[in-house]
Amino acid sequence: MASVRIREAEEGDCGHILRLIRELAEYEKLSDQVKISEEALRADGFGENPSYRCLVAEVLPAPGEPQGPSVVGYGLYYFTYSTWKGRNVYLEDIYVTPEYRGTGGISSKIIQKVAQVALDQGCSQFRLAVLDWNHRAVALYKALGAQDLTETEGWHAFRFEGEAMRKLAGK
């Protein structure tokens, strides 16, 4: 019987991470929005001053099985900063490939590991964003003690991009 372990991503995992990023985008029918390359992921995550950190969920085959371990999920996070509270952790992406969902609680294990990182780094809070139609995810996070700040405090996420941002910059 195969077992799963959650470990820190290494540079060599970037190909797998990109595959899973694309899988998630495909599932959301937005695959044409994935512009990032494997080289960019490597440079951004494993250079001198990484822009993100990543955990991967790896299935380890049972003894005797011919295939090697395979990466079936990932959790990508980074540190944010509050002038009042200092460093926080922000979980940007969490994804488990469909065949490995529902059994073994891989998502929960990934979140647990990120929570541990948050505590080790002296963070007082862990944040993430969820789409309102994703009831399963909302239920999972609430069961872990998450609170919906959009509901309780009215926070909305805003963005400037593309043409709007160029205009602001005076270009």
Next chain:
Amino acid sequence: MEEQVMLTEKGNATVAGGGRVSGTCHLHPGHHYVFLLPLLADLLEDGFGEHPFYHCLVAEVPKEHQSPEGHSVVGFAMYYFTYDPWIGKLLYLEDFFVMSDYRGFGIGSEILKNLSQVAMKCRCSSMHFLVAEWNEPSINFYKRRGASDLSSEEGWRLFKIDKEYLLKMAAEE
């Protein structure tokens, strides 16, 4: 007034920490200094070490326009870099404030302009930030300039998990 406002990047210079940072703290009306003072040391260390956790722009007015208390720093923006796995680096605007007596002179716009230039220079595809849904003046300020409300348009909700639950999770391992 706009031409006389100087925006300076708080860089790696050894700032006269007390003076500047206390000026920044002064911009949060209603806070008690005693409560904030222990944070000054952290703010200094976190923002001006080798790998800063945040960056700051301040809006500074010349002496003749100083506030009655003698403060020349009248606005600021605190930001850092985040990541979108589909695209790459983003600029995240965490705090943005101009003292009420200094609003209406284009200082906020100038700060935003500077920020967007930083974003483009650092090859960020977009700038992200939060706005409270009841904050109509801010919402209008940003929407007039082409910002989108992703919570309303796409259904994004912001969640937090507090330390007590992080400890619970970690203990279950």
